[in-house]
Amino acid sequence: MDPLTPMITTNPFDDDKLREECGIFGVSGADTASAIVALGLHALQHRGQEAAGITSWDGHDFHTHRAMGHVAGNFDRDEVIRGLPGGSACGHVRYSTTGETSLRNVQPLYAELNSGGFAVAHNGNISNAMKVRRELIRRGSIFQSTSDTEVIIHLVATSSYRTLLDKFIDALKQVEGAYSLIVMTPEGMIACRDPLGIRPLVMGKLGDTIMFASETVAFDVVGADYIRSIDPGELVIVTNAGEIRSHRPFGDVHPRPCIFEHVYFSRPDSIVDGSSVYSVRKAIGAQLAIENPVEADYVIPVPDSGVPAAIGYAQQSGIPFELGIIRSHYIGRTFIQPGDKVRHLGVKLKHNANRALIQGKKIVLIDDSIVRGTTSLKIVQMMREAGAAEVHMRIASPPTKHSCFYGVDTPERTKLLAHKLDVGGMQDFIHADSLSFISIDGLYKALGEAKRECGRPQYCDACFTGDYPTTLTDQDDVVVTDQLELLAERVA
Template structure:
């Protein structure tokens, strides 16, 4: 039985621009395109003419944080980094909203992070014992304290040395008076890309959709173990470690990334569409129509319809102004959230055998409600096809799965899940089918994908989690029982 987890870190989005006259405004638009990666807080930091860093950040959506024109107008500077945050319950203080800004005698430094460090607790304890004082309970701050303790004269060298001390999943953006730095962990768990505007300004962002929105040309993906330094002389790329193995998070393709984004050359929409084709190929259900759960499952639904040769219908309508249900803190609120966000189209589903397509099942709350809703609208039968394998294991690299006991597939057989959900049949995409559908074709285990959520085989040691560290029950700290040692590491 997988270990129970509380307070896994967030899935976030980062965006940065160097040497652009509209740096703050450009960052705002870039972050807006990444809003799906975090809705709990947002912030932008710019480098002013005198090298000092100016920040504005707050709780809520980007439009809530920057709800007055002067908030952006006051961020005057030619370089900026920004962050949108998805945090877990209990971590909603302003002190955890990024980018974090550190004021030193000689310069200011801003830091934004997407991911989760697996040795953050032990590193923090060591740093605190050496006199470090933390201003937040986020593991993001660990890196800055490490940098300040290095002895190399150049900032880039201190940064590289520090990156070699941390473990887990991370995509960092760092802004100083002289440069903007981007760094990716040795496994590339989180996506990170480089682009360039027509005026020559460089952009770094979590997804290519952000490049498209601001009119930047895609240059390349940041590769595992790379450090990118962008300054007035251009873009310089080096390695801080050669011990790398690509293991990009498969949930980026399944759920998190925007369908118009490309990750390591694979378009997210086309990958999801192929997942739909594959799950229908593996499970050819008897249905009249296909209905996808909006919005992240619509691409997979089109693939199911193509494979089954039946219409892809809009049988569910989503209220675009409701939040994701899995972030609600209680079961009652989650169920209410589902009711607020979805409704069935009776004219479409009544009297029909429905192939319902969703990207994943976490707790089963949404699936159970949707099946019940479709049948109440007159559906003759509902066959649920999931375009990913059963989600059974926690993630340690930056995706929030709060309690393994709440993962439906970790505690039930497929037949038990079908019965609890109320579907006439329930089918999951096979793990080989998922890997084939994404089609990275990398010379790495699982074609360069991390699929530990499905098979429990983690690409790296789990460090603090394996060592049984017990930590304060705050959002960005981590508690894990020693039973995680039973998990396999490949």
């Protein structure tokens, strides 16, 4: 993929949220592996709605079905599942953080290598993919997609190591950035996580069947038990005979998992790195109330992501929790507005004020984040039009000032409201009576850490702090190129 590809927005109502990355799910040792994977992908649909795919292995051949759109409608038909036979399967739901939106980029990606078939499902983003891709093309590789994931396949194919496992490890040591991977080969299934553990990956079990997923909620749906998280830098191999082996080729690692999984991305009924997402979000709301109190009649969440934090804020502050905004669940990402006037009014199709409740009241709105600020502006305006006496905004994360290059689709930095304005300027922009964010140390406290240690942060919090845990080779190359082009223009 080209990590600089512009954000693709299929629903302008949702363009003020950080995009979920992708979701992956793998099953090894089941009678109907692809059917289980399809169910698991349903539970992970929130992580990607543009496309979905499943690849299975029947002991002799690999079978793949990929399609644009949701899991439902593409994988709920018997003939599709019958076309994906075998005891092992892996699947992927996609939101394109890089690369174009087209069927050739839909995962799992599959290739025939010298050692046999190789299928891979990837959650994350390779931050040196462009540089590696250019070198591979120079050496004769031919790419079939614009996906950064394909870089891994070519690195495996061209590795000089003897065994497939060593080739795979060799490939991983040449890439930077974030990845959780599920790989299928004729020898078995491999699940791995990058050395920093930026993207999540968990392991589950149903009888003798081993499963891997982006979130534990996928196990709940299929009736499997959650075993543990895959450790940062760990490779777990499940052979066709059911043997499980763990490899740690990266030595000592200092994990920095994505802090935004706890704030927004993961479903509240998931367990992330051993913690209940729902409980953490309530704790974030409580800490937000401690740091940023206000006198009000009601605490109101911006649905749905603001609900747990709003409950925590209400419990800590003693202000009653109420549903002052009602969300319609029938407005999808593909809704198209026919004109600017309808676009402006469109937020009311998804969110509508509970006028009878909030008229004449002082309210505290709780949301998970502010990105561009356009949705917050519309929500505050809606509350005022419904008669709210005062509208105070409280955000369950620090200001989002920096772009993510690890598999989360964020606007370029210049379009982030917190990059352009301080908190006072943001408050004026959204027309709130007050606006406050949880502090970065407060967020860490809610996650069970004393504070953010500047020398070695426990999480990847680069979207808030600009402290990126890896080098950003492709981004640095672009900056240098831009500077050289600017210099050439000045000389001319």
